[in-house]
Amino acid sequence: MISGLNHITLAVSNLETSLAFYIEVLGLQGRVKWAKGAYLCAGDLWLCLSCDTPSPSQDYSHIAFSVEDENFSTLCHKLEQHNVRQWKTNHSEGQSVYLLDPDDHKLEIHCGNLNTRLISLQLAPYEGLEWL
Numbered sequence: 001m002i003s004g005l006n007h008i009t010l011a012v013s014n015l016e017t018s019l020a021f022y023i024e025v026l027g028l029q030g031r032v033k034w035a036k037g038a039y040l041c042a043g044d045l046w047l048c049l050s051c052d053t054p055s056p057s058q059d060y061s062h063i064a065f066s067v068e069d070e071n072f073s074t075l076c077h078k079l080e081q082h083n084v085r086q087w088k089t090n091h092s093e094g095q096s097v098y099l100l101d102p103d104d105h106k107l108e109i110h111c112g113n114l115n116t117r118l119i120s121l122q123l124a125p126y127e128g129l130e131w132l
Contacts, residue, residue, distance in 0.1 A: 011054040013053070013103050014102065015037065015049060019040075021102050025078060026075075028041060036050065056103065063105070064108035065109050067109050079099060084099050085100045094116055097109045
């Protein structure tokens, strides 16, 4: 049985550029790097950057990172300072910014969690919503 999310691996075209983005801009903690990759942490999340040919999807698939409400505007300002591109405008519960990494992987920085989302769905349910 699945007990949780183990890690996420992203293909990156330039390891140093991606390390700078994830560590210096987003604030992940670098753990180790080698010729073709690196391991980073964000809380309990283990992120692997692996040198390859990135091919990000054109659909809504994305990775969302958590940020506390009190740090959201500071992080958004930092993203603006680094000219980080956005790919979507937030229309859901909680503050979110949708951004692209240097290889166009779709990311989200989100304030909130599953419980806050479920509460918002009680107030404004999605079309065809069914509680399981």
